[in-house]
Amino acid sequence: LSHAPESPQHPDSASAPGAPRADARWLEAFHPFTRLNRLLADVEPGGAGSPLNLALGEPQNQPPGIAAIEIARRADLWYRYPPLDGTAEYRHACTRWLERRFGIPEDLVDPATQVVPCPGSREALFFAALVAVCNRPEVARPAILVPSPSYHVYAAAAAAAGAEPLFLPALNETGFLPDLAAIDPEVLERTVLAFFCSPANPQGAVADLGYLTNAIRLAREHGFVAAFDECYSEIYGDAPPPGALQAAAGLEEGTGQVLVFHSLSKRSSAPGLRCGFVAGDPVQVARLRELFKFGGAGVPLPILYAGARLWNDDDHVEVNRRRYRDNFDAADDLLGRHFGYRRPDGGFFLWLDVGDGERAAQELWSRAGIRVLPGAYLVPPGTAHGSEAARYVRVALVHDLRQTQSALRAMVDVLE
Ligand SMILES: Cc1ncc(COP(=O)(O)O)c(C=O)c1O
Numbered sequence: 537l538s539h540a541p542e543s544p545q546h547p548d549s550a551s552a553p554g555a556p557r558a559d560a561r562w563l564e565a566f567h568p569f570t571r572l573n574r575l576l577a578d579v580e581p582g583g584a585g586s587p588l589n590l591a592l593g594e595p596q597n598q599p600p601g602i603a604a605i606e607i608a609r610r611a612d613l614w615y616r617y618p619p620l621d622g623t624a625e626y627r628h629a630c631t632r633w634l635e636r637r638f639g640i641p642e643d644l645v646d647p648a649t650q651v652v653p654c655p656g657s658r659e660a661l662f663f664a665a666l667v668a669v670c671n672r673p674e675v676a677r678p679a680i681l682v683p684s685p686s687y688h689v690y691a692a693a694a695a696a697a698g699a700e701p702l703f704l705p706a707l708n709e710t711g712f713l714p715d716l717a718a719i720d721p722e723v724l725e726r727t728v729l730a731f732f733c734s735p736a737n738p739q740g741a742v743a744d745l746g747y748l749t750n751a752i753r754l755a756r757e758h759g760f761v762a763a764f765d766e767c768y769s770e771i772y773g774d775a776p777p778p779g780a781l782q783a784a785a786g787l788e789e790g791t792g793q794v795l796v797f798h799s800l801s802k803r804s805s806a807p808g809l810r811c812g813f814v815a816g817d818p819v820q821v822a823r824l825r826e827l828f829k830f831g832g833a834g835v836p837l838p839i840l841y842a843g844a845r846l847w848n849d850d851d852h853v854e855v856n857r858r859r860y861r862d863n864f865d866a867a868d869d870l871l872g873r874h875f876g877y878r879r880p881d882g883g884f885f886l887w888l889d890v891g892d893g894e895r896a897a898q899e900l901w902s903r904a905g906i907r908v909l910p911g912a913y914l915v916p917p918g919t920a921h922g923s924e925a926a927r928y929v930r931v932a933l934v935h936d937l938r939q940t941q942s943a944l945r946a947m948v949d950v951l952e
Contacts, residue, residue: 554677556916558695568688568913575894575910576901583905588943591909593737593885593932597859599806600852603842610838618834620825622653629844630798630813636850637769638779644790645781649818652825653835655810657767657797658689660824661731663832664763664795665693667823668729679723681730683714685738685914685925687765690731699728705921712741712887716750727760735768735777738887738914738930740880742772748783755793761820764796767812768883770803770853771860777882781816791816795824802884803853804846811835811843860884863933863940870944874952886931887911893929896951904946
């Protein structure tokens with residue numbers, strides 16, 4: 537477990553001691569893509585073809601045409617503000633998908649009280665930290681547990697909420713997921729929220745049902761909210777990764793203390809649509825709604841209608857999944873023995889041990905025009921185990937098969 541480096545606290549700071557002050561300087565020093573832009577700013581891209589961005593997890597497939605058709609059909613609704621709760625149709629589509637995808641019983645999630653739409657999962661994850669801190673005023677030094685390395689939004693959300701982000705190493709030694717048994721009991725007592733991510737960005741590890749069950753038990757025992765980011769749950773090889781609601785279904789207290797975050801960004805290759813939802817514990821969903829009322833963007837009505845069509849359709853998701861499988865088959869062939877390669881259980885990232893991630897990113901850019909993200913950038917600067925993450929690069933296999941193959945060949949040529 538490692539603490540964030542402390543930045544100087546203003547005397548009137550309301551944040552917990554040990555919490556980094558999420559000021560502009562800290563955010564800039566941490567933001568992965570700002571760091572990457574800085575690293576490569578003075579380096580000309582090399583290689584024969586156009587530069588290729590494998591740093592960003594942005595699907596390059598098109599979403600299915602039904603989305604655009606539905607948005608055009610509902611164009612008369614742009615004049616309306618997005619309703620906080622979306623539409624009953626949207627919430628039903630989300631609930632039915634949860635039931636199909638995770639095999640949960642029909643009575644586990646009530647679409648009226650346990651589902652709230654959000655414009656992609658990012659905003660909702662950020663809000664979850666604020667909500668958790670706001671609702672536990674009795675906790676003097678609130679902590680938020682963050683897998684590390686991980687999606688940068690968790691740590692920034694914790695810091696912005698005035699909580700201390702506590703980083704749980706999720707590297708080789710622990711199977712690329714945080715070791716729940718290793719968390720200091722003192723920390724658990726002041727934890728208000730824990731972020732979990734499965735399939736994990738960047739590691740591609742998948743938490744099994746036992747792990748998810750333990751995470752939920754821990755949250756209940758210590759009274760914190762367990763926030764499961766499952767936005768990659770539809771991108772997998774052979775076996776669909778289990779979800780936290782599946783684990784909750786097997787426990788007493790139903791969805792108590794559990795929130796799951798889902799999005800069409802990866803499932804439907806539609807990150808520009810900004811369409812997702814949060815589901816779970818009705819008390820926690822209601823608390824999230826309360827804060828969305830003040831600061832949430834909401835999801836516009838034409839997009840909610842398109843979103844409902846997408847959640848109701850599984851065929852395009854299978855086509856999408858096949859593209860990623862083809863890319864990973866290519867990675868099996870081309871990377872098999874290099875960089876500690878392991879085919880991820882889910883998601884679309886490779887997490888490769890290249891020895892020095894920053895140097896590899898510079899080399900790949902200058903010699904092959906390939907942009908990858910140094911693993912160190914998914915950990916706030918100065919975090920204790922950051923040097924281990926610094927050995928890695930994250931590579932997003934979001935391009936078509938031909939581009940992916942040529943990028944992977946170039947990676948082996950440049951780095952070996
Ligand atoms: C782990 C993880 N969670 C959440 C998000 C946010 O995605 P969106 O807001 O598009 O749903 C991303 C995006 O890359 C991600 O990698």
